[in-house]
Amino acid sequence: MDDSDPMHSFFPEAAKSSSPETVLYSALSLKLTATSEEIRKAYRKLALQYHPDKHTSKSEDEKAELSKQFQRIGFAYAVLGDEGKKKRYDSTGRTDDKFQGAEEMGWDAYFESLYTRVDRKILDDDKKKYQGSKEEEADLIKAYNSSSGSFPSILSYIPHSHHTDEARFVTTINALIASGDLQSTSKWEKTSTDEKAAKLRKKRGEKDAKDAEKAAKELGVWDEFYGDGKKGKRKSTSGGNDVGAFAGEDGEGSLQALILKRQKERASGLDAMEEKYRRIEEEARAKKKARKGNKRA
Known part of the structure; x- marks a missing residue:
């Protein structure tokens, strides 16, 4: 080569x-x-x-x-x-x-x-066109069937999905189940009503939004993305910061790069937190099962 x-x-x-x-x-x-x-x-x-x-x-x-x-x-x-x-x-x-x-x-x-x-x-533009469309509904059906109704898997399959879309997805899928287009599964019943998991996803989504706005302020593009839409003078982030030379004329690119970096850092932390929470639950169930076994003995 x-x-x-x-x-x-x-x-x-x-x-x-x-x-x-x-x-x-x-x-x-x-x-x-x-x-x-x-x-x-x-x-x-x-x-x-x-x-x-x-x-x-x-x-x-x-x-x-x-x-x-x-x-x-x-x-x-x-x-x-x-x-x-x-x-x-x-x-x-x-x-x-x-x-x-x-x-x-x-x-x-x-x-x-x-x-x-x-x-x-x-x-x-694509998000506006896609959300609530027949294409999105078809994707929900495909994701539901391929995952046996696992709500987290469905969320990972649907483009543009955000924690604020969860209630809409649940309503749509339950309507499809009621109409006979989908069959209800135990996995769907369990995961679509898991409030703890939903709160964790919401926490992650809200943190992403806050970081995005904070990054916009740091880069001098807040007005463009959150205000009146006017382009202002970008602030340089070079000199050892997150995006270096990428903060030139293309401020929106700088914003995306900085947000992406922070999302990756935070995601690893939240994934670890989620894994820790899962292990605690498994250990609690194991101890409860052991206590029941001792009582029978």
């Missing part, structure tokens, strides 16, 4: 391909004759499908795979969406030109900023 070409980090198969000049087009499901507008549209469609913000409630393994796909799509567009890079790639099948910004901020942040520059409102 030629490690000098960054394409091989995202598309290792390209190193052995007899036609590497087609790999990036295939990643975006495009023909080699695709126009710049077709390239842009294909990228936006796929980036929306795999964007991490749309799948925050999925399992870690699923999020890792989706993130990998998002990076592949982002890299393909970073090349094909740039006239100079595209021309060189089309003629040589190589992509080892400089990617300005990627060296300083890292590939994850680079792809995130690339996506944001295309249209930062696209996820919000």
Whole structure:
């Protein structure tokens, strides 16, 4: 493998391909004759499908795979969406030109900023279109059947899901059960009424929201995201802070990067707390069972 070409980090198969000049087009499901507008549209469609913000409630393994796909799509567009890079790639099948910004901020942040520059409102628009739609209902049915009614699993399957959507999901699924479209299960009855688990999810969601607003204030973009919508002067976070050089012109990218970092840090702590709580419950049940056994003896 030629490690000098960054394409091989995202598309290792390209190193052995007899036609590497087609790999990036295939990643975006495009023909080699695709126009710049077709390239842009294909990228936006796929980036929306795999964007991490749309799948925050999925399992870690699923999020890792989706993130990998998002990076592949982002890299393909970073090349094909740039006239100079595209021309060189089309003629040589190589992509080892400089990617300005990627060296300083890292590939994850680079792809995130690339996506944001295309249209930062696209996820919000998709969320409005999706929630309450037939597509969401079909996804709820599929998630319910595949998980035997496990509410946490259902939440991890549905795009854009948030703790504030839980009551709506329960109402929808119970209506589907009442109509005969779904069969009630013991797992559904137990997990959909688990108040302790619901409180933990709510706590996590509220903390995320507070951190997002705090980060917006730190970066000088509070008005843009929470106020009148006007863009103000971004505050630099370089000098050893969370997002470094990523806080340039693309303030919303900085905000996302900082929030993502904090969410990851907090999620690990809450996961540990949840695991600790689960162990305590298991130990309590085991002790109770042991006491019953001693009484019988």
